[in-house]
Amino acid sequence: MQLHLVDATYELFRAHFSPRPPVRGRGGMVLSGVSGLVEQLCRLLSDQGATHVGCATDRVIRSFRNDRYAGYKTDAGVPPELLAQFPVAEAAIEALGLALWPMVEFEADDAIAAASDRFAADPRVDRILVCTPDKDLAQCVRGDRVVLWDRRRDIVYDEAGVRAKWGVPPESVPDRLALVGDAADGFPGLPGWGDRSAAAVLARYRHLEDIPADAAAWDVAVRGAAGLAATLRERFEDALLFRDLATLRTTADGVPIPQDGAEQLRWPGADRARWTAFCAEWGLPRLAGRPPRWR
Numbered sequence: 001m002q003l004h005l006v007d008a009t010y011e012l013f014r015a016h017f018s019p020r021p022p023v024r025g026r027g028g029m030v031l032s033g034v035s036g037l038v039e040q041l042c043r044l045l046s047d048q049g050a051t052h053v054g055c056a057t058d059r060v061i062r063s064f065r066n067d068r069y070a071g072y073k074t075d076a077g078v079p080p081e082l083l084a085q086f087p088v089a090e091a092a093i094e095a096l097g098l099a100l101w102p103m104v105e106f107e108a109d110d111a112i113a114a115a116s117d118r119f120a121a122d123p124r125v126d127r128i129l130v131c132t133p134d135k136d137l138a139q140c141v142r143g144d145r146v147v148l149w150d151r152r153r154d155i156v157y158d159e160a161g162v163r164a165k166w167g168v169p170p171e172s173v174p175d176r177l178a179l180v181g182d183a184a185d186g187f188p189g190l191p192g193w194g195d196r197s198a199a200a201v202l203a204r205y206r207h208l209e210d211i212p213a214d215a216a217a218w219d220v221a222v223r224g225a226a227g228l229a230a231t232l233r234e235r236f237e238d239a240l241l242f243r244d245l246a247t248l249r250t251t252a253d254g255v256p257i258p259q260d261g262a263e264q265l266r267w268p269g270a271d272r273a274r275w276t277a278f279c280a281e282w283g284l285p286r287l288a289g290r291p292p293r294w295r
Helices: 008-016 032-046 086-096 108-119 135-140 159-166 170-180 195-205 225-234 236-246 272-282
Strands: 002-007 052-058 099-103 127-131 146-150 155-157
Touching: 002 008, 002 032, 002 108, 008 032, 008 052, 008 086, 008 108, 032 052, 032 086, 052 086, 052 108, 086 099, 086 272, 099 108, 108 127, 108 135, 135 146, 135 159, 135 170, 146 159, 155 159, 159 170, 170 195, 170 236, 225 236
Parallel strands: 002 052, 002 127, 052 099, 127 146
Antiparallel strands: 146 155
């Protein structure tokens, strides 16, 4: 079987900020994100033939990482009309009959990492497709069995693809982010380090601890190596903190994934009465017939 693990928060944001005219529901409420998310999930189930699906959401934007680093991303700047759609999006996923992992202490990315780690151990699983273009989740890739799927561009990144795209193996993705930073998540990386220098050094040494402190000991050619090595020495504790922020958690860290086996992600079809009631409650009649199969 194949599993499709969906970053529903990403789909919600992407649909909300789409240049198309806004979708309004009950009382004029903007539901563009919810509508787009539903369309994408139904397309995944119909056109792309998904049978076993899990969806992760950020029930709240803040997570345990905010306690570790004050600059980590929050809901500041997120439009209120988008934040208001989060609970509706979760209701839509459940009404469709799909497995939902709503995160509070952790993040949606953690849920996907935890699920991919758990279900990759299931011998009945042939492949796991992590449905997002988010580079953070590239650390979940394992060979060609756990892959990252950018559905919008229809590009699949296996382990070789991650190396080609980001210059490092999947296990080095958190180290790379520690050096170059992640503006979306709110941490800056180390001064002077960029994509090329981080990729070149980590392709050789893999992890921060393995990079020689003295650039004279590097056996890889990098412009400005002496300055980069000095910065890493001086800011090593910051680099470790940033790597910790970038490292996704699993069930071993307490991420709640209630399903024990991959078969529990099988989509049985939508319950017609429940889906119809959802569409009526939120004023979305155009979505009433959208599920590709009824239970």
